[in-house]
Amino acid sequence: MQDDNKRYVERDRNWHPPAYAPGYKTTVARSPNQALVSLQRPSVSELSGPDFRALRMGPHDNDLLMNYREGQGQDALPIGERVIMFGRVVDQYGKPVPHTLVEMWQANAGGRYRHKKDAYLAPLDPNFGGVGRCLTDDDGWYRFRTIKPGPYPWPNGINTWRPAHIHVSVMGPSISTRLITQMYFEGDPLIPICPIVQTINDPDAVETMIGRLDMARSRPMDCLAYRFDLVVRGELQTYFENQ
Template sequence: MAQNDRTAFVMRDRSWHPRPYAPAYKTSVARSPQQALVSLQTPTASELTGPDFDHFALGLYDNDLLLNFRPGTEQDGLPIGERLIVYGRVVDQYNKPVAGTLVEIWQANAGGRYRHKKDAYRAPLDPNFGGVGRTITDADGWYRFRTIKPGPYPWPNDVNSWRPAHIHVSVMGPSISTRLVTQLYFEGDPLIPLCPIVHTLDDPDAVDTLTARLDMAAARPMDCLAYRFDIVTRGALQTYFENQS
């Protein structure tokens, strides 16, 4: 396939993705495929064209999770927790920037609690933190959020399973067929190698694509640290996505 063919799909390496059946990740067992997987052979026009976000109206604080739940000034009450900048580039399999695409995030608060009615974890809700944000990539594929570092939390996979600190990420990509969902972890978190979900990935390089790197050059002195998380939407080097198991 020619390298200048920007619309062609690259065959995915199945060894890069998690095993379809992973008994150690217990809640996934009932959702594991029961039939052979089917691969797209010839993408249709609807799969190669994407939504146009040029006229998508964003709010002033949509990408600022410190302010977007209770819009106002920083003196009006801020979320509790470690302040962070999370940023990076969205690119395709040829390292071409994916410009003008929608990136959305959602996360737990600093105590590991989601603002969701079914989250029964004992950690308290933060009255100043909603835990969701969105932005659109610029001409070079860059995105940026300001938020707080989410806390780890227990989950009933086994007697003492804990999720590492993580942020869920949805990116539309260059077309309808590349709307993908993943999650980022933070460099150096000791819970990453203990997580049953992470254990579904056999290739350490695949886990590496999910790890945001500390970037002191992008940190704001006396304000917040910065982590960089680049996203490859598809192809041989794509970021692992949880909806492409």
């Protein structure tokens, strides 16, 4: 039996930028103001659950083309490039994580979120809510159908823009493995010049956040597919900014 103290591979904090980065203004309030405490022996609550298998899912929870309607008619669809986002959730040892909750949220095709504090001038899409969820299957696979989000200006700079991206939250096998990250799209020229991406010193870390075009999973005359695998916890975990 594996010893509890060795159940998780220690995270390499050199992989991440400093928590306090004044150029990224939200870190000023979010960064810890006291020294971090290392927990040598995880508690039972950190090593277990929750179990999502009993969670009731709607028929279109993972289909953002169908799960929101404010426009005219039931056949109205969101505006934008249709895409499939899919991948596999695995643990630090490469084993699949079945029946775990994957949630996502994003801007619409114009780069605007359905949020009361989003003041970007792009219009809201009456047929696009921008949120979805699903459970991984027995082999750790998840899948969403959605619209490719648009880039949007980032107010920390004079003319800085965020690349198209989709935010993702995945719980993993336990509370302590929850990961919140985002998927960028392969080939986006805004990725290397994004001021948030530039806080990442290791180019390999950036690569863990890029969804790869998968023509085999794309649907002819319908939509492209992007594969985005998620590694929860450990030295190979999917990176997320300002960890």
